[in-house]
Amino acid sequence: MPRDIRSRRAATGLVLLVLALSAAACGGGSSSSSSGGDDLPAVPAKDFVDETGKKAVTVEAVDNNFDPQYVTVSKGTTITFTNVGRNPHNVVPVEQGAFTPIPTEKFAPGASGTVTLSTPGTYAYYCTLHGSSTRGMAGRIVVER
Ligand SMILES: [Cu+2]
Known part of the structure; x- marks a missing residue:
């Protein structure tokens, strides 16, 4: 059971990391001149x-x-x-x-x-x-x- 929670946390962290990276990748692209x-x-x-x-x-x-x-x-x-x-x-x-x-x-x-x-x-x-x-x-x- 604890192991299951840990892996889920790791997965959530990974998703957040991916979101942060993709946000950085398009940062300023459409909004700047x-x-x-x-x-x-x-x-x-x-x-x-x-x-x-x-x-x-x-x-x-x-x-x-x-x-x-x-x-x-x-x-x-x-x-x-x-x-x-x-x-x-x-x-x-x-x-x-x-x-x-x-x-x-x-x-x-x-x-x-x-x-x-x-x-x-x-x-x-x-x-x-x-x-x-x-x-x-x-x-x-x-x-x-
Ligand atoms: Cu050509």
């Missing part, structure tokens, strides 16, 4: 193309970059990614769940996919085939209020 992640290198404000005030903005995927790579939009803007390159690409948020990814199979040359961003913040993304979260085929969208 830098949802792109704190470990990303800073990008000078002058490198961002100002597309605020538009309802629709296009970002082209070329081989192997996004153009414009850094863009500022108003909240609620629909961003259309178009693959104008010769190779398949994809669009994946650095912070998992920040937006629905555009998968490779739907982003062949000539294909388009849209992402609508309603919450202000910084959205870092990349092509998993030709980049990483910080290098290569990677870009950012800043959503203003």
Whole structure:
């Protein structure tokens, strides 16, 4: 009987630990304005193309970059990614769940996919085939209020 209680206590402790870890993992993610992640290198404000005030903005995927790579939009803007390159690409948020990814199979040359961003913040993304979260085929969208 005492052994049973002890193991149950241990199990409860484990659950609490897991909850604490998962809370820490997503801490600040959705509430802060830098949802792109704190470990990303800073990008000078002058490198961002100002597309605020538009309802629709296009970002082209070329081989192997996004153009414009850094863009500022108003909240609620629909961003259309178009693959104008010769190779398949994809669009994946650095912070998992920040937006629905555009998968490779739907982003062949000539294909388009849209992402609508309603919450202000910084959205870092990349092509998993030709980049990483910080290098290569990677870009950012800043959503203003
Ligand atoms: Cu790519």
